[in-house]
Amino acid sequence: VPYQIIILAAGQGKRMKAKQNKQFISLENKPLIVHTLDVFYNDPNCTLINLVINPNEQSEMENLLAHFKYTNKVSLVHGGVERQDSVYQGLKACASKDGVVLIHDGARPFVKKDSLERLTEQAEYIGAALLAVPVTDTIKRKTDSGLTSLNRNELWAAQTPQAFHFSIIEKAHEHAKKTGYLGTDDASLVERLGLPVEIVQGSYDNIKLTTPEDVEKAQAILKKRSMNKGE
Template sequence: MKNRFAIIVAGGSGSRMGASAPKQFLPIGELPILMHTIRRFRSYDADLEIIVVLPAEQIPVWEALCRQYRFTEPVEVVAGGQTRFQSVRNGLAHIRSDDGLVAVHDGVRPFVTTEIIRNSYETAERTGSAVTCVALKDSARLLHADGSSQAVDRTRYRLVQTPQTFQLPLFRQAFRADEQVFFTDCASVVEHAGFPITLIEGSYDNLKITTPDDLAFAEQKLRTPA
């Protein structure tokens, strides 16, 4: 089995949450969101090398939270950049292996399952990439510049989630590019470098916690027996 790594990007400010603390540090089930996320990856592989990317000014806060909650999961903490692209590249620079697989995941997606993580690594090992996604539930329309819109076939579209997992050599090559405004996720960077993207099935429960409603849903989900 190839070496496996995970870069967990946690650069949120909490502005949409209306909270004073960054959203990744808000507690659900009596534990900060980011800690739940780390434990999901640790449950997949106890020896997985996990790199957590945080804004430099938030690292002391994270260290204090680890002491407060007695959180001792072994992770390497790296200072991020001004954008997600820069933060992922900073995390990538701390992976010392030239070969293997790397998964990139949002720090505020704490409900990713072991099955999704495993499928992500196994698919990327076979095909080069594995990008988690879900189908659209609702009807969709394309909005035009003049304000008009038209119906589109929703079966041809997917909502992209994380983890997004890639073979390390192609991922390093992709992230040598100059940053572009259309780099909205790792898949867009890898696609820009000329590599194909393989989609895998995600889960509607694998939500990204960004609003108070998301936070309330997360609390309820933790309280509800599986």
């Protein structure tokens, strides 16, 4: 299924506690965001990449795109204060307002090709789909009235990419904006419209690099991959 993608890199990476935006952290001599871009740049189904960035990092990103020879299909878009604002800007900048659009965290470099295929097929069919994995921890809900335990068999950890018919996610973002709703992912905005969203089971390796510990996990995943390739 052909698709456009919005890749989000306009955050600050505060929890990573690095000296700069975590997108520039080097893994096996390549910045994190380059690992993520490579997945989609090399996918023939990906027709356009809107890379959403912090305006202060425009020249750094331009240099990086030139250095790693991204000659076509990548364009830079200025993000906003919250992740949801950055997605909104990315949607506005899409060349086509039809077909399937993916929304993905720049800090999630290990998404697999077969996951992408299953995800985009479901999105085309249902209208909205996301990658997720079954939760392995027991999750507790803590409120002012005390603790409750959730049924783990029903719980999924949401990942990205999340994939949508363009018109559905556009409508969902406009509705969220109008009603002042700020979600932590994009599928939740579609759920609020009462429209169906499908879960596509992804991989536990599709981590988001959030804290310094995640850098070690990422290095282990890269090492496992290069061993599997027989390098």
